[in-house]
Amino acid sequence: MKNRFKEKLLLYKIRAKQDAGAFGEIYDSYSEKIYRFIYFKVASEQEAEDLSSEVFLKAWNYIISDREIKSIAALLYKIARNKVIDHYRTRKEQIELTEEALAQPADESVISEIEKQADLARVYKALGKLKDEYREVVVMRYLDDLTVGEIAVILDKKQNNVRVLLHRSLNALKEVLREEDNK
Amino acid sequence: MERDNLIKQLKKIGQTKAGGHAREAWVRDTRAELMAKAENDLREMPEVKAGDVKQLALALDMGTGWQKSFRPVVAAVVAVILVFGGWTATVSASYNSLPGERLYSVKIFNEGTQISLTPTKESKTKMRMDFAGRRLDEVAKLVESPVTEKEKRIEDAMNLFKKNIEDVEKDLDEIKTKKNSKKAVDVAKDVDRKAEEYEKTIKETMNKIPEQNKEKVKEAKAVVGEVGVKAVEVLLEKHLEGDNEDVSEEEMIEKLTKKLQTAEESIEELEQEEAAEGEEGDEEAAEGEEGDEEAAEGEEGDEEAAEGEEGVLEEDGDFEEAAEEVKEKLAEGKEMLDNKDLAGALDAVKEANTMVNSIESGEDVSGDEVAEEGDTGESGDESSEFSSSTEEVVEEEGPEEGSSVTTTDEIIE
Numbered sequence: 001m002k003n004r005f006k007e008k009l010l011l012y013k014i015r016a017k018q019d020a021g022a023f024g025e026i027y028d029s030y031s032e033k034i035y036r037f038i039y040f041k042v043a044s045e046q047e048a049e050d051l052s053s054e055v056f057l058k059a060w061n062y063i064i065s066d067r068e069i070k071s072i073a074a075l076l077y078k079i080a081r082n083k084v085i086d087h088y089r090t091r092k093e094q095i096e097l098t099e100e101a102l103a104q105p106a107d108e109s110v111i112s113e114i115e116k117q118a119d120l121a122r123v124y125k126a127l128g129k130l131k132d133e134y135r136e137v138v139v140m141r142y143l144d145d146l147t148v149g150e151i152a153v154i155l156d157k158k159q160n161n162v163r164v165l166l167h168r169s170l171n172a173l174k175e176v177l178r179e180e181d182n183k
Numbered sequence: 184m185e186r187d188n189l190i191k192q193l194k195k196i197g198q199t200k201a202g203g204h205a206r207e208a209w210v211r212d213t214r215a216e217l218m219a220k221a222e223n224d225l226r227e228m229p230e231v232k233a234g235d236v237k238q239l240a241l242a243l244d245m246g247t248g249w250q251k252s253f254r255p256v257v258a259a260v261v262a263v264i265l266v267f268g269g270w271t272a273t274v275s276a277s278y279n280s281l282p283g284e285r286l287y288s289v290k291i292f293n294e295g296t297q298i299s300l301t302p303t304k305e306s307k308t309k310m311r312m313d314f315a316g317r318r319l320d321e322v323a324k325l326v327e328s329p330v331t332e333k334e335k336r337i338e339d340a341m342n343l344f345k346k347n348i349e350d351v352e353k354d355l356d357e358i359k360t361k362k363n364s365k366k367a368v369d370v371a372k373d374v375d376r377k378a379e380e381y382e383k384t385i386k387e388t389m390n391k392i393p394e395q396n397k398e399k400v401k402e403a404k405a406v407v408g409e410v411g412v413k414a415v416e417v418l419l420e421k422h423l424e425g426d427n428e429d430v431s432e433e434e435m436i437e438k439l440t441k442k443l444q445t446a447e448e449s450i451e452e453l454e455q456e457e458a459a460e461g462e463e464g465d466e467e468a469a470e471g472e473e474g475d476e477e478a479a480e481g482e483e484g485d486e487e488a489a490e491g492e493e494g495v496l497e498e499d500g501d502f503e504e505a506a507e508e509v510k511e512k513l514a515e516g517k518e519m520l521d522n523k524d525l526a527g528a529l530d531a532v533k534e535a536n537t538m539v540n541s542i543e544s545g546e547d548v549s550g551d552e553v554a555e556e557g558d559t560g561e562s563g564d565e566s567s568e569f570s571s572s573t574e575e576v577v578e579e580e581g582p583e584e585g586s587s588v589t590t591t592d593e594i595i596e
Contacts, residue, residue, distance in 0.1 A: 020221035027214055035205040049209045056217055065279050123192040142190055143197030
């Protein structure tokens, strides 16, 4: 949902016109993205599903409250990020995501789809090897098409800091790809 | 790989839904669940037409870019619109506010305005009843949440609830005299149904309510019980006037039977409470006796035990007498109902309720005074054909004290 005005219009429909369908549109636009964002962090289909459902439920409660929402995307990703943090905090026995685990996502169907194009498969696997801070910002910016401003809100950082982070993340990704090529 | 090419690849991955493709069944089921919740939540919110201004302002997001410099102007325009026509603009934002929160007064203000702008008494009454339901929802939320000054906030909500219900009761008196029987019956049925629902909710909430608020909740329960009876009174009036189409005799019998049952359940609950308290009292008395044996000056302890026992017995005696009287009244009501004396049955319900409320509020219940007053029909409510002392009991309690929340009507005035 790139069009910010459309996004705001949906919020307007929900709040002033009591149009539940508008929330359905928001869900349709973001369900896959939020799921993937979480999946990258928990690497378990079940956990990603549970947490994603909670994200949308919390977002709904936020939307019908009296608080201002600048960006639906920022709201959803911020909630998702906090949910994952809470998830690990409450689980205590935090699962350390090894490089191998991240490099080999559980969803085989996705890999096979990407593997049809060798370059995509290489980048996808390299993405899994990035540290969480870098991968998260790359996913938000390039896979999910969020603006730097939105990412700044989600990460509680200044926009310049986000740009620097993106720059470093891409360099790190290139480095991983280079290492893979040299193997 | 070049930077630009890398970014292109990443974007392609994004388009292929890579990195954990969500199961279709999960996407579908979660959507269905969320939509059900959304529809349910929105159903409880009234549509706010005048609120469009604020929502549009929010939608246009005046906080960024070049629009920022126009912010004060737009804010002023919106403020003018709010004052002169769109004052309910902020209401959509205040829907979920609770007593004690910044936007709560906006919510109450909006409700008051909605009532005042509603043309017919019937619609106003229905609206008041709906708003009373919101107060109960707020109490339920307050009870569950770890807010500060919880007791005071609950009390504020209960005061507003009581005020709404009392207004409904006054409305019903007026509606009863109107010629349009169909409309009156429709409202009365709506009030009766909701009163039953609210009474049930209050009973369920009672266990979770802080001790400090219990008296207030009991008062609310009494008032909502009365408004239910008042609604049945309107129905009976219309039925006796000859409107058998909108309210049949069978329906009246059914409603009166239900009211008699409710009163019976109330007195049974009170009896159970009394029995439980009696047992506690006995234990205390027994402890006194124990003290007597242990202490050298046994006489003192003995006296205490005797006093304790006597006190309990005395109260028990009064209670039993009053409870017995309520039961007798209810039996009379049932008999009248069997004989198709509907007006008589309604009087019995009202008298029984008055006695139950008196017992519950801890008033002196010798029984005679209340019963006699009911029998004479000198209720002071001239508009009511059926005798009632209920109103007097409520009125005697006087206005609420210490409530900081301005009521709907006060704001409108």
